[in-house]
Amino acid sequence: MPEGNPRAKRILTQIAPRSWEHPADRAALMALRRIPVFDDVLRKLFGMFGEKPIRLAFQANAVKVSPNQFPRVHRLYEDVARTMDAPMKYDLFVSQTPIVNAGAYGMDKPFIILNSGSLVLLDDDELSFVLGHELGHIMSDHVLYRTMTVLLLQLATMGFPVVGIAARVVLVALLEWSRKAELSSDRAGLVAVQDPEIAMRAMLKMAGGDVGGRDTNLQEFIQQAEEYRSSGDVADQVFKILNLLGTTHPFWVLRVSELRDWIESGQYDRILRGDYARRGDTDPAYQQDLREAADSYSKDAKDILDQMAAAARTMGDSILGGFRR
Numbered sequence: 169m170p171e172g173n174p175r176a177k178r179i180l181t182q183i184a185p186r187s188w189e190h191p192a193d194r195a196a197l198m199a200l201r202r203i204p205v206f207d208d209v210l211r212k213l214f215g216m217f218g219e220k221p222i223r224l225a226f227q228a229n230a231v232k233v234s235p236n237q238f239p240r241v242h243r244l245y246e247d248v249a250r251t252m253d254a255p256m257k258y259d260l261f262v263s264q265t266p267i268v269n270a271g272a273y274g275m276d277k278p279f280i281i282l283n284s285g286s287l288v289l290l291d292d293d294e295l296s297f298v299l300g301h302e303l304g305h306i307m308s309d310h311v312l313y314r315t316m317t318v319l320l321l322q323l324a325t326m327g328f329p330v331v332g333i334a335a336r337v338v339l340v341a342l343l344e345w346s347r348k349a350e351l352s353s354d355r356a357g358l359v360a361v362q363d364p365e366i367a368m369r370a371m372l373k374m375a376g377g378d379v380g381g382r383d384t385n386l387q388e389f390i391q392q393a394e395e396y397r398s399s400g401d402v403a404d405q406v407f408k409i410l411n412l413l414g415t416t417h418p419f420w421v422l423r424v425s426e427l428r429d430w431i432e433s434g435q436y437d438r439i440l441r442g443d444y445a446r447r448g449d450t451d452p453a454y455q456q457d458l459r460e461a462a463d464s465y466s467k468d469a470k471d472i473l474d475q476m477a478a479a480a481r482t483m484g485d486s487i488l489g490g491f492r493r
Contacts, residue, residue, distance in 0.1 A: 177251050177362045184445040185308040187435075188355035190426075193348040197313070222315065226273050230261035230281055238262055241282065241299075244292055248299045248360045255447070258306055260299075262287070268374055270298050272305040273315045280306070289379055294370035297357040304356020310349050317342045351426050359439055364431055368424055375420035393424040 186194060233242050245260050258278050265283040268290070272280050280302045286295060305311060320342070358367045369386055378384040430436060438444065 178440055178442070179251060179253060180359060180439065180444065181253050182446045182448070183253055183359075183439070184447045184449060185304070185352075185356075186451065187439055187444040188304060188352060188359055189308055190348055190351040190355070190430075193308075193345070193352040196345040196348055197310075222319075223274060223277070223279065226281055227261055227279070230263040233260040233262060233282075238287075240292070241287070241295070244296050245299050248296050248303060251360055251362070252300060252303055252307065252356070254303060254307065258303070268377070270302050271314070271318075272302045272311050273318070275312050275315065278306045278311040289373055289377065290370060293361055293363070293366040294373060297361045297367050297370040299357075300360020301353045301357035303360065304353040305349065307356070308349070308352055310353070313342060314346065314349070317346055351423065354423050354427050355430055355436070358427060358431075358436065362440060364427070364436075367427060371420050371424050371427075389421075390424065390428070393421050393428065396421045397425040397429075 231237055233245065235242055241260070241262065249257070258272075258280060260280045260282065262282050262284055266285040267283055268285040270280060270282045270286060272278055280299070282298070282302075286298060290298065305314060354367070354371075357370075358364060361367060365386065368390060369381065372378070372384055372386055372389045373381065375389070376384055
């Protein structure tokens with residue numbers, strides 16, 4: 169994209185995050201929120217560290233983006249935020265990390281960390297997709313859960329006592345939700361750039377690490393995703409394996425496949441035509457989300473939600489009981 173000449177895109181005025189949210193993401197997150205003690209437990213854990221120390225820990229080796237620091241990134245981020253009609257300005261930082269990645273964190277004041285490796289691998293359009301993806305996490309209110317997932321993973325690795333059996337079960341549930349949340353934010357990234365080829369090209373680069381895109385072919389990567397999508401039961405088994413691996417993100421080929429499914433459903437085109445849910449509109453019924461999630465993931469979706477509910481109650485009783493002592 170030429171400097172200072174962003175592609176004309178539709179401004180998605182007052183767009184509600186549920187317009188792009190994957191039904192399994194919404195159902196899983198709503199299941200967590202409907203458990204009375206779950207948010208309280210997470211906020212109690214968060215409170216053990218505090219908002220400010222957590223922000224400082226994430227930002228300690230990062231540079232805040234501004235018109236004078238990483239001006240290219242600042243310009244792209246401003247354009248993405250304008251396109252998505254973000255309700256607030258959220259801080260963006262660049263961290264010296266060669267791994268191509270980014271993350272949205274925080275609780276009351278969400279922020280985005282962009283790894284410097286992304287600036288090397290991705291062109292302006294592809295970087296805008298990543299920024300839209302992370303902004304989607306914030307607008308979908310994923311950041312508390314994402315931050316707690318990262319903290320619990322780190323505490324579990326260190327053998328910290330708070331991560332007992334119940335908390336580890338909840339961590340598995342959070343990881344399952346986290347993978348579904350990535351599918352939602354891939355859609356947010358697409359509506360930010362409003363070009364499917366850009367979104368899938370960014371995924372191809374992040375899967376293969378081809379700087380400049382000289383040694384890869386997008387059409388072949390899409391065909392690879394088609395083969396993966398048509399594998400049916402094999403793909404279902406991969407989800408189960410991922411649960412055991414404890415990963416936070418689905419495979420890139422799966423993400424391309426899921427994004428193409430969404431495009432082919434017509435929902436993406438409806439958003440570009442202005443036919444989308446607005447902030448302040450009445451949310452659909454919880455049971456409707458569960459039905460849509462079941463359509464996407466069959467019986468496994470309900471099993472995961474049941475496990476999340478049971479695990480969260482156990483964790484809530486355990487941790488809140490400790491705070492009352």
